[in-house]
Amino acid sequence: MLEGGKIDSKQAILLMVAMVLPTAFLSVAAVTASLAKQDGWISILLATLGALLIAWLAVSLGLRFPEKTLFQFPEVILGKWPGKVVAFLYIWWYIHLNVEVLRQYGSFLVAAFMPETPISVFMLLIMAIAAYAVRNGLEVYSRVNELILPLILVSVVILNILAAPEMSMKRLLPVFEHGAVPIIKGAVMPTAWMGEIVTMAVLIPYLNKAKEAYRIAITATLIAGFFMLITQLADVAIFGPVTAAWLFPGLDAARVIHLANFLERLEPVVMVIWVAGVMIKISVFYWAAALGSAQWLELKDYKPLVLPVGVIIYALSIMAHDSLLDLFAFLGMFWGPYALTLFIVGMPLLLLVVAVIRGQGGSRH
Amino acid sequence: MTRFVKPLRVRLFGRRKKGSGQDNSPKDLQKDKVFSDQELQNLGLSPDLQANLLQVREILSECSDVVFREFDFAQDERIKLALIYVDGLVDKTQVSDQILRSLMLDAPLVEQGGEFTRARAFMLIKKKLLPMHDLKETNNLGQVIDAVLEGAGVLLVNGHACAIINYSRGWEGRKVEESQTELVVRGPREAFVETLRVNTSLLRRKIKNPNLKIETMKLGEVTKTDVAVVYIKGIVNDKIVAEVKERLNRIKIDAVLETGYIEELIEDSPWSPFCTLLHTERPDKVAANLLEGRVAILVDGTPYVLTAPLLFVESLQTPEDYYQRWPVSSATRLFRLFTIIVSLLAPSVYVAIITYHHEMLPTALLLSMAAQRELVPFPVFVEAFAMEFTFEILREASIRLPRQVGQAVSIVGALIIGEAAVRAGLVGAGTVIVVALTGIASFAYCYAASMSIRLLRFPILVLAGILGLYGVICGVLFILVHLATLRSFGVPFLSPVAPLNTGGLKDTVVRAPWWAMLRRPRLIGMANPQREAEGLKPAPPPAGRKR
Structure with a gap:
């Protein structure tokens, strides 16, 4: 096996949550509010439903080949060369995903905290840590995540509670002001976010109990959906429909906290959440990309590929966008449809249908 | 003539006769x-x-x-x-x-x-x-x-x-005395001594059980030092014992003068700043570790005993935690966790805030800080680094200094370096406070862990000086990832927190009452997990039952 580690169901759930949540926590409200205004929370609910379907899709596909990852079973399903192409596209997708996440990460730190520091410094440090984690394997960063994620979730809840005095539920009204279409449009981006649960198809061979994969994927999606929902509700309840004007409403929500002349200026907490969470997120996709490349090239070990893949991600993310606005325009306009149609729904569905028709892989049990 | 020549010859060539006499x-x-x-x-x-x-x-x-x-x-x-x-x-x-x-x-x-x-x-x-x-x-x-x-x-x-x-051995040795380095208020006071037999007897006195096994071997090609591997059969994980013995047998070295030699030769991660074997001179600690399923390594000639596997949470634990009532112990443990964080991060967070994140301070505090620092000629990073360095000098000196001059050094340390440096405007009072706090906090938990953290404090300080809070967070993340990679004899260093084992959490940052800690640590004492009977929680007898 390329990756020797095995993780248990608890770790897998936490990992899948950490893979979705950290980036979403800061900016999901802005993305949905720009389309669905104050009805963003309905978009999130829709997105969670969509993500549940995607989770079901990915796990059904993965469980047909419990010994193989997303980068290996397309070959079985589609034949050698078409399969290789699909696997290659997935490797590309993981690299691209990481490029965008990394860029977003750096942009946030530059925009919100240290405008005079070059973005490459932020990205280099986090990539170094992620590379160290990925080199040490799945088990290691799962353990790190086990420490970090509960702290992140608790801090998110505490931040929202502390911001409660500034909230007003009236800002969530009226419901359905502009009808259903903006809400559905607003659901696209969060679905793409939560649809990253497709990574389950990479993770299944490394689970202690592969049978629990459905439970893992669904629990993780529900937890992620729940936290997205409360963040969305809180942010809109604080800022109203203008939430769309902020780049990082999560950060601004923390800025308004002002308690007893003592608890104020809680942005550093947001920074901690962001850095730690994104480190895990980057590690997961980085690991998937490195592991996928090794499996695609049929190597014995993925560790020699950690550095090259990391360099590619780092270089691409420096070149990818000219500015923060460029990045957000790209994510808002292009990313949702691109990721959803091709990688999150399209190809898994195609693979599953072909596998079912050709009767390949084990049954669901 | 010969009167002159002979002494000269003797002086030049030595007494040949005497020399040849020895050959007889x-x-x-x-x-x-x-x-x-x-x-x-x-x-x-x-x-x-x-x-x-x-x-x-x-x-x-x-x-x-x-x-x-x-x-x-x-x-x-x-x-x-x-x-x-x-x-x-x-x-x-x-x-x-x-x-x-x-x-x-x-x-x-x-x-x-x-x-x-x-x-x-x-x-x-x-x-x-x-x-x-x-x-x-x-x-x-x-x-x-x-x-x-x-x-x-x-x-x-x-x-x-x-x-x-x-076997009529009988040499001069130190008596069993009170531990000098690991003190408790409540609990046994005796500490190990330099003689292996005395040490094993101290353990045997605590655990009167035929399953307490003491296997000896000789290590050190020149010194031929006696080394004992101690464990409790039936509780210990046999694989760990086998692994310990295998690693000990691999050792080919001229001398083993202290357990430190062995520690460096058998530990899992030789490059890590963290130690993955515990060393202690307290028999009660070793006995408790044996009872949890650990293996102890005793070496003749040193009072320090190694036990393995070591978990990170053990740096929060002291023997006293188990003797005091649990609410007190739990509170102290939480406090100790806090001191670990303070001793690792206080100077770097201070430097980061003063240098980059002024907005985080309340205005009144910011003004008073600025007033203090007005006359200080150095950037706060240099200041903090210099003070940390000074503190390390003081600390090292106070270990080595002859007892008679102790007072002189403490006066010089406290007055001149603290008070006078602030008055002379060389350092800000804030820096002195933070460095002193860090220094004191670093003694509040396990000494071995504090040494590792002391090493890591400086790189994080540098990161804070360059990148502010972001540097601090990255440093901490790096340390976390590193901790997650560590294993001690196959057991993940961060367990039972990561990988999470809910039962094991009872003895981590809090210490559950004895009647609730039914099981031994899962990954260590797996062979025989049950530690005590269930239902030991003291309670008044049920109303229906008569005495």
Whole structure:
């Protein structure tokens, strides 16, 4: 096996949550509010439903080949060369995903905290840590995540509670002001976010109990959906429909906290959440990309590929966008449809249908 | 003429006559020969006493502490005996009373009227005349030498190719005293000493169980130090014992003077700043660790005992936690966790805030800070680094300094470096406070962990100086990832937190009451997880039942 580690169901759930949540926590409200205004929370609910379907899709596909990852079973399903192409596209997708996440990460730190520091410094440090984690394997960063994620979730809840005095539920009204279409449009981006649960198809061979994969994927999606929902509700309840004007409403929500002349200026907490969470997120996709490349090239070990893949991600993310606005325009306009149609729904569905028709892989049990 | 020449010649070339005189000693006594272990093991004893003595003298030549006592058995000149021992390693009263006296004077009492022959004498000596607690017989010269050097008295009998080893050890050693480095308010006070046997007896006294196994081996090609592997069979994970023994057997080194030698040779991550084996001088701590399923390694000559596997949470634990009532212990543990964070991060967070994140301070505090720092000529990073460095100097000095000058150093340290430096405007008062707090916090938890954290404080300080809080967070993340990679004898260093084991959490940042800690740590004491009976929680008897 390329990756020797095995993780248990608890770790897998936490990992899948950490893979979705950290980036979403800061900016999901802005993305949905720009389309669905104050009805963003309905978009999130829709997105969670969509993500549940995607989770079901990915796990059904993965469980047909419990010994193989997303980068290996397309070959079985589609034949050698078409399969290789699909696997290659997935490797590309993981690299691209990481490029965008990394860029977003750096942009946030530059925009919100240290405008005079070059973005490459932020990205280099986090990539170094992620590379160290990925080199040490799945088990290691799962353990790190086990420490970090509960702290992140608790801090998110505490931040929202502390911001409660500034909230007003009236800002969530009226419901359905502009009808259903903006809400559905607003659901696209969060679905793409939560649809990253497709990574389950990479993770299944490394689970202690592969049978629990459905439970893992669904629990993780529900937890992620729940936290997205409360963040969305809180942010809109604080800022109203203008939430769309902020780049990082999560950060601004923390800025308004002002308690007893003592608890104020809680942005550093947001920074901690962001850095730690994104480190895990980057590690997961980085690991998937490195592991996928090794499996695609049929190597014995993925560790020699950690550095090259990391360099590619780092270089691409420096070149990818000219500015923060460029990045957000790209994510808002292009990313949702691109990721959803091709990688999150399209190809898994195609693979599953072909596998079912050709009767390949084990049954669901 | 010769009157002048002779002294000159002597001065120039030395006294040739005297020099050549030394060559007149028996030709087969080769003083310069170095005997290897292998050679010694292959040498046998001969029936001739004088030949044996010559051989032993040759091997132990120029060892002025070795005593060769030749005497006659029961005043009978036909039967010659010799006793070889190292002066200072044997108990002198035992040697003179129970060996020499009984062989020379008391023998006729035992065998009244009987005629002593050579053949009978040997049996008599072994069976009736040596009232010693531990006897052994050997016909191997290597073993004779080893026994002599270990502190045994070896008796050679003329006419027999056999030696009797009397274990009459008794050397000067430290008494069992109160622990100097790991203090408790409530709990046993004794600490290990330098003698292995005393240490094992301290453990045996605490755990009177046949399953407490003490396996010994010798390490160190030159020093031949006794090393004991101690564990409780039935509780310990057998794989860990096997692994410990395998790693110990791999060691080929000239000397093992302290458990530190062994620690560095058997630990899992030799490059890590964190230690993955616990060292302690408290028998109660070792006993508790053994009872949780750990393995202890004792080395002769040091009071420090290693136990493995080590978990990170153990740096939060002290023996006292288990003796005090649990609410107090839990609160203290949480507090200790806080001190770990303070001792790692306080200076760097201070530097980051003062340098980059002014907005985080309330305005009043910011103003007073700015007023303090107005006259300070250095950037806060340099200041903090210099103060940390100074504190490390003080700390190192206070360990090494002779006791008589202690007061002088503490006055200089406290007054000149603290007070005067602030008054002279060299450092801000804030920096002094933060550095002092860090220094004190670093002594509030396990000393070994505090050494590792002390090493890591400086890189994080540099990161804080360059990148502010972001640097601090990245440093901490890096440390977390590193901690997650560590394993101690197969057990993840961060367990039971990561990987999470809810039962194990009862003994981490909080200490659950004894009646609730039903099980041993999962990954360590797996062989026999049940620690106590269920339902021990004290409660008044149910109302229906009568006493």
